Amino acid sequence: MRQRIYVWEIPVRLTHWINAISIVVLSLTGYFIGNPWLFVAYRESYAGFFMGTVRFVHFAAAFVFMASVFLRTYWAFAGNAWSSWRGLFPFLTKRGRQGMLHAFQYYFFLRRDPPETIGHNALAGMTYAIIVVLYAMITFSGLALFGDLHPESIWAKLTGWVLMNAPAQQLRTVHHVIMYLLILFAMYHIYVAWLIDMEEGNGLMSSIFSGFKFLRPDQAPDWIEPEAEAAAPASKKVSSHAD
Amino acid sequence: MPSRTPSLEVRLRDHGISRREFLKFCGMMAATLALPASFAPKIAKAMNTAARIPVVWLEFQDCAGNTESFLRSSAPTAAEIVLDQISLDYHETIMAPAGAAAERSLEEVVTKHKGQYIAIVEGSIPMKDDGIYCVINGHTALDIARNVCGNAMVTIAAGACAWDGGIPAAGPNPTGAVGIGEAVPGLKNLINLPGCPMNVVNLTALIVHYLTFKALPATDPLGRPLFAYGQLIHNNCERRGHFDAGRYVENWGDEGHRLGYCLYKMGCKGPQTYSNCPAVQWNEGTNWPIGAGHGCVGCMSPKFWDHTTPFYERIPHLEGFGVEATADMVGAVAVGAVAVGVTGHAIASAIRSKTQPSGAHGDDTE
Numbered sequence: 001m002r003q004r005i006y007v008w009e010i011p012v013r014l015t016h017w018i019n020a021i022s023i024v025v026l027s028l029t030g031y032f033i034g035n036p037w038l039f040v041a042y043r044e045s046y047a048g049f050f051m052g053t054v055r056f057v058h059f060a061a062a063f064v065f066m067a068s069v070f071l072r073t074y075w076a077f078a079g080n081a082w083s084s085w086r087g088l089f090p091f092l093t094k095r096g097r098q099g100m101l102h103a104f105q106y107y108f109f110l111r112r113d114p115p116e117t118i119g120h121n122a123l124a125g126m127t128y129a130i131i132v133v134l135y136a137m138i139t140f141s142g143l144a145l146f147g148d149l150h151p152e153s154i155w156a157k158l159t160g161w162v163l164m165n166a167p168a169q170q171l172r173t174v175h176h177v178i179m180y181l182l183i184l185f186a187m188y189h190i191y192v193a194w195l196i197d198m199e200e201g202n203g204l205m206s207s208i209f210s211g212f213k214f215l216r217p218d219q220a221p222d223w224i225e226p227e228a229e230a231a232a233p234a235s236k237k238v239s240s241h242a243d
Numbered sequence: 244m245p246s247r248t249p250s251l252e253v254r255l256r257d258h259g260i261s262r263r264e265f266l267k268f269c270g271m272m273a274a275t276l277a278l279p280a281s282f283a284p285k286i287a288k289a290m291n292t293a294a295r296i297p298v299v300w301l302e303f304q305d306c307a308g309n310t311e312s313f314l315r316s317s318a319p320t321a322a323e324i325v326l327d328q329i330s331l332d333y334h335e336t337i338m339a340p341a342g343a344a345a346e347r348s349l350e351e352v353v354t355k356h357k358g359q360y361i362a363i364v365e366g367s368i369p370m371k372d373d374g375i376y377c378v379i380n381g382h383t384a385l386d387i388a389r390n391v392c393g394n395a396m397v398t399i400a401a402g403a404c405a406w407d408g409g410i411p412a413a414g415p416n417p418t419g420a421v422g423i424g425e426a427v428p429g430l431k432n433l434i435n436l437p438g439c440p441m442n443v444v445n446l447t448a449l450i451v452h453y454l455t456f457k458a459l460p461a462t463d464p465l466g467r468p469l470f471a472y473g474q475l476i477h478n479n480c481e482r483r484g485h486f487d488a489g490r491y492v493e494n495w496g497d498e499g500h501r502l503g504y505c506l507y508k509m510g511c512k513g514p515q516t517y518s519n520c521p522a523v524q525w526n527e528g529t530n531w532p533i534g535a536g537h538g539c540v541g542c543m544s545p546k547f548w549d550h551t552t553p554f555y556e557r558i559p560h561l562e563g564f565g566v567e568a569t570a571d572m573v574g575a576v577a578v579g580a581v582a583v584g585v586t587g588h589a590i591a592s593a594i595r596s597k598t599q600p601s602g603a604h605g606d607d608t609e
Contacts, residue, residue, distance in 0.1 A: 034558055035571065036508065040489040048488035109591065112599055148515060149475060151463070160464070167550030168515045169559050173570055176558055180574030184581045191585040195592055 002214040007118055008207055012083045015072040016208055022065040023186070027179050029058035034176055062142055069135055081225045082119030088129040090122035095223040100126060107192075114199045118215060118222045124192075125224070131185060138178040141171045250291045251328050258323070268324050275448040275523055276460065277470045289455040290328055296454070297352050297360040300334040301391060303377050303384040304411040304420055305366025309402040310336045312440035325447045328454065329361070346380050353394050361450070362395035364388065367404040367411045368426040371419030388427050397432040397453065398423060400466075401446060403542060406437040413548035424466065434459055435466040439542035444523040445471040463517075465545065476513040476539055479521040482506065500536060510555040511538030518543040 008016075032038070032054050040050040076085035090096030099122030103115040107123070115121040120128070140159060147156030148163055162171065197204040207213045255265055269290065270283040300310070314337065331337075333349045340348060352360050366384075369376035374383035382390075392398040400423045403409035411420035424433055436445055449468060452460050460468040477483065485491070485505040492500040492509050507514065516539055524531040533539055541551035553559055564573050 036489055036491055038489070048490075050487075050489035052487035054489075107588075109595065112595075149477075151473075151517070164545065167546070168544075169551065169556075173558055173561065176570045177561075177574070180570070180577060183574075184577055187578070187581050187585055191589065195589070199592070199596070 001217065002202075003217055003219075004212050005118060005215055006211050007080075007082050007213045008211040009075070009079055009083060010211070011071055011075040011079060013208055013211055015068045015075070018064060018068040019072075020186075022061045022068065023182055025061040026058060026065060027183060029054045029061065030176075030179055033058060034172070059146065062139075062146075066139055069139070082222065084224060087120065087125040087224050088132060090125045090223060093223065096122045096125070099123070099223040114196060116200050116202070116216070116219065118213065118219060119224060122223050127185070127188075131182075134178050134181055134185075138175055138182070141175040141178070144171055145175065251293075251324075252291055254327050255324065258327070260324070265324065269451075271444075272448050272451045275444055275470065275519070276452055282455075286451060286455050290324075290451065293328065293454045295328060295330045296396075297332050297356045298329045298363060299332055299349060299352050299360060299391060299395075300363045300365065301387060302335050303364070303366035303368050303388070303405075304418065305402070305404050307336050307365070308440040309365045309405075310334070312443050313401075313446065325450055329450065332360075349391070353391055357394050359396050361397045361399065361453075362392045363399045363401050363446075364392065364405040364423045365401045367408040367418075367420035367422060369411070369418035369420050370426065371417075376418040385426055388423060392423060392427050392430055392433075395432075397434065397459065398430050399446065399449065400424065400433065400435045400437070402441045403437050403439045403547060406435045407545055409439065410548050412546075432459060433466060434462065434468060436471070437465075437467060437543045437545075438518070439547070442471070442518075442520070442523060442525065445519070467517075467543075471519050472517045472543060474517060474519060474522075476516045476518050476520055476533070479519075480505075480513050480533060481521065482533060503536075506533060506536075506538040508557060509538050510553065510557055512541030512544070512551045512554070513539040515551075516541040516544045 033051075036051060040048065075083055090100050099115060099117070102111070103121045103123035105111040106114050115123075140162070143155045144159035144162040145168065147153055147159045148168060150156055151160075193204055193208075196202075201214070203212070203214045252262060252265055256262070266283065266287055269286040270280065272286055273280060273282040276282075302310070332352045333345070335345070338345060338348070366377075368374070368384045368388055370385065374385040377384040379387060400406045404411060404420070405423050407422045407425075408416070408420040409422075411418055412422075422435075424430065424435065434449060436442075436449065438445075445468070448470065449460065452458075452468075452470075460470055462468055463472060465472075477486070480486075482503060482505045485503070486507055490499060490502075490504045492504050492506050494500070495509070505511070511533065513533060520531050520539070520543075521533070524534070538554065540554045541547045544551060558570055561568050561570050561573055
């Protein structure tokens with residue numbers, strides 16, 4: 001029998017879905033702002049406000065996204081081991097490097113057994129580190145462009161130095177290219193989640209809704225967890241299950 | 244010392260400019276400076292009573308475009324009125340003396356009116372190779388700027404070149420051109436009026452502000468007066484309604500262009516440029532670029548030759564991806580490549596799970 005383990009706490013799942021939804025909204029509205037390909041206003045211009053609405057939705061969604069990333073960052077220090085910031089740096093520990101190699105070999109058909117983990121595998125952690133950097137860059141470039149529209153705002157004061165050195169157009173291109181990188185990530189992310197769910201049979205897909213994963217009784221502790229716990233991992237997991 | 248002469252109104256009457264026209268000018272200046280209408284009489288009084296201030300106009304690496312902007316306007320011009328209130332003692336393009344006599348008049352202003360004259364700088368200053376790329380009467384532009392601006396009461400950088408180097412400083416900047424602020428650091432009372440060219444209304448208003456209040460107007464972190472550079476063009480644009488509604492010019496001369504739709508998709512830099520162009524316009528309020536159907540090129544923003552080009556694109560093409568590759572084309576190809584890769588991997592995984600069952604799904608056989 002597999003054991004049912006509570007892996008993803010509420011803030012992890014909540015921010016995951018807020019991020020997902022806001023990235024979809026931001027990509028759609030952001031693409032339209034960059035290239036308004038749809039002709040929407042045959043009526044007199046006073047009667048239409050489509051671009052105005054799209055921009056409002058983009059800015060509002062951006063602040064929701066920022067708040068979500070902020071909460072997730074806090075939880076990386078306050079949450080359980082599987083949501084920890086340590087997950088972003090698998091290359092710093094030996095077990096992390098081994099886990100990365102394992103996942104890499106599995107993805108490239110060099111070994112058969114998938115990298116079964118409680119949280120995410122080490123290579124995924126590496127990917128999320130890149131995503132965190134992309135989040136920071138897209139947020140910062142967005143705030144700089146937003147601050148340029150509101151020179152008295154706190155955003156302009158925090159990001160004004162960027163536009164002193166980099167042209168707004170280049171910043172806009174960076175902002176735009178990162179959107180594509182996040183779309184590429186989303187495609188890869190959903191595919192791999194589906195693959196791992198099928199291969200490992202751990203209910204990965206439903207875990208991001210419920211928080212629970214189904215793991216083998218002999219599941220070893222993750223690369224991310226402290227070595228001390230490696231000796232007796234079972235008690236903690238069972239108690240998490242009881243929640 | 245500045246000389247005592249008949250009041251400005253009297254002098255203007257001799258030029259055929261009536262009191263009514265003079266007061267209209269004062270009202271326009273109050274409006275340009277974003278002051279209430281009640282300041283118009285105060286400006287008129289100040290202009291009438293102020294002593295004439297000596298002004299020298301230095302030209303370095305420039306095209307005299309700011310001089311053109313200053314002088315080419317219909318009568319009675321803002322320039323005419325201000326030219327009468329200041330004493331333009333040195334201006335290479337329009338002054339009567341030439342050669343040694345001209346240099347003597349510059350020398351005289353600097354020595355006789357030390358700390359009491361206004362220096363207007365037009366054009367960039369080359370710094371490379373000891374500044375030999377701009378030499379006037381045996382002195383480099385840098386030496387002249389140090390001497391003249393260093394002893395001035397106020398220095399005004401007129402135009403993009405004098406502000407941040409402008410087109411001479413655009414990559415690859417062969418002469419090492421910089422603006423006056425960078426060439427002569429620590430200059431007191433430096434005011435920047437960027438633009439290609441700067442708007443004569445703003446220069447006039449700046450001088451009027453100084454004559455009226457004996458102080459320079461508030462500036463932004465780039466040293467540009469807020470009355471002229473405090474508002475985003477996009478926010479005051481006559482085409483803004485079309486922008487918000489979602490109506491854009493798609494091609495030059497198309498239906499939307501003829502109907503005056505927003506030039507956003509044609510690369511207009513109005514959404515990132517701070518200037519009062521939409522309000523004061525050009526050539527005595529005749530028109531302005533966006534009004535004439537051409538997008539803003541952002542000539543009043545920093546390093547605009549490098550930073551706002553290409554002028555006709557909203558999101559610039561990506562360098563290193565071949566000619567004409569837009570970010571969107573590169574992005575679409577990448578999305579397609581990942582889609583193909585993911586599909587291929589999924590098919591390979593499906594075949595593998597048929598041929599080599601993994602032993603997952605609960606039957607822990609490993």
